[in-house]
Amino acid sequence: xxxxxxxxxxxxxxxxxxxxxxxxxxxxxxxxxxxxxxxxxxxxxxxxxxxxxxxxxxxxxxxxxxxxxxxxxxxxxxxxxxxxxxxxxxxxxxxxxxxxxxxxxxxxxxxxxx
Amino acid sequence: xxxxxxxxxxxxxxxxxxxxxxxxxxxxxxxxxxxxxxxxxxxxxxxxxxxxxxxxxxxxxxxxxxxxxxxxxxxxxxxxxxxxxxxxxxxxxxxxxxxxxxxxxxxxxxxxx
Numbered sequence: 094x095x096x097x098x099x100x101x102x103x104x105x106x107x108x109x110x111x112x113x114x115x116x117x118x119x120x121x122x123x124x125x126x127x128x129x130x131x132x133x134x135x136x137x138x139x140x141x142x143x144x145x146x147x148x149x150x151x152x153x154x155x156x157x158x159x160x161x162x163x164x165x166x167x168x169x170x171x172x173x174x175x176x177x178x179x180x181x182x183x184x185x186x187x188x189x190x191x192x193x194x195x196x197x198x199x200x201x202x203x204x205x206x207x
Numbered sequence: 208x209x210x211x212x213x214x215x216x217x218x219x220x221x222x223x224x225x226x227x228x229x230x231x232x233x234x235x236x237x238x239x240x241x242x243x244x245x246x247x248x249x250x251x252x253x254x255x256x257x258x259x260x261x262x263x264x265x266x267x268x269x270x271x272x273x274x275x276x277x278x279x280x281x282x283x284x285x286x287x288x289x290x291x292x293x294x295x296x297x298x299x300x301x302x303x304x305x306x307x308x309x310x311x312x313x314x315x316x317x318x319x320x
Contacts (some may be wrong), residue, residue: 097249125307135313136211136297137250144307182249186307192263193307194240195299197249 094185095120099198106173106205114168114201116157116183124151124185126159126166127195131180140168140181173205211300211312217241220288228233228283228315230298238262239281240309245294252288256281257304285317293319 100115118126125144129137141150146161155170166183183198212231220226232239238257242250252265256275270286279300285292295316299309 122300127307129311134313136213136313137299139308142308184249188263192240192255192257193266193301193304194252194254194255194263195242195250195309199249200247 095124095185095196097183097196097198099183099201102200103204106203108175108205108207109172110205112168112170112173112177112182112191112203114169114183116166116198118164118166118183118185120164120185120187120196122188123161124165124187126157127184127186128155128157128166129182129184129197131200133179133180137182159192167172173203175205175207178203178205211298211310213296213298213312213315213317216313217316217318219320222288222290222319224288224315225284225286226288227274228285228296228298228317230281230283230300230311230312232279232281232298232300233310236300236302236310238304239275239279240299240301241281241283242297242299243267243294244297244314245291253283255304262304288319290319294319 099133127142128140139151143150149158184195194206241253241257244250254264255262295314298312
């Protein structure tokens with residue numbers, strides 16, 4: 094079945110440091126790929142997405158490129174801020190019966206220190 | 208445009224009891240999915256409802272059931288609660304069942320004691 098493997102956390106960075114969170118996936122077909130962010134006590138917010146190979150999703154300075162050859166969708170940001178502290182989830186959109194559903198990785202806790 | 212709202216935000220139940228969680232989907236969305244997020248884990252797909260019918264189900268037992276109403280709001284019911292059911296339950300709505308983008312509510316934190 095579909096699966097998503099994320100870089101183990103937690104990750105602690107200083108403000109303005111470069112961020113990479115690795116994500117690889119296993120899926121049949123050509124899934125769409127997503128990064129979601131979860132702030133403490135809240136639900137999930139879509140951060141960015143890519144729907145086909147070589148697409149680059151970007152939002153709020155975060156970027157990720159859909160790499161079919163390496164089945165990866167690594168999240169990057171050039172300069173993190175304290176406000177980026179949250180849990181980040183990589184996900185893919187697969188199919189169960191006729192339902193399109195999301196399969197998530199286990200999440201990576203990011204803490205950014207001032 | 209209103210977002211996805213869930214109620215209640217927190218509740219505590221005793222093992223063996225039954226619970227109902229509620230979700231109002233985003234305006235114009237006809238598809239609702241429910242996810243269970245255990246502490247420190249990623250969300251896991253429970254099931255999806257499309258136009259009031261179950262449209263797909265993950266690896267959860269039948270004591271997890273749901274409903275979707277004509278206004279596309281939804282309920283998740285869990286019978287015979289077990290301690291392992293303690294989790295954050297997330298509702299997500301989509302424009303339709305083929306749309307890959309899902310919008311999540313803030314979740315209901317269920318604690319089973």
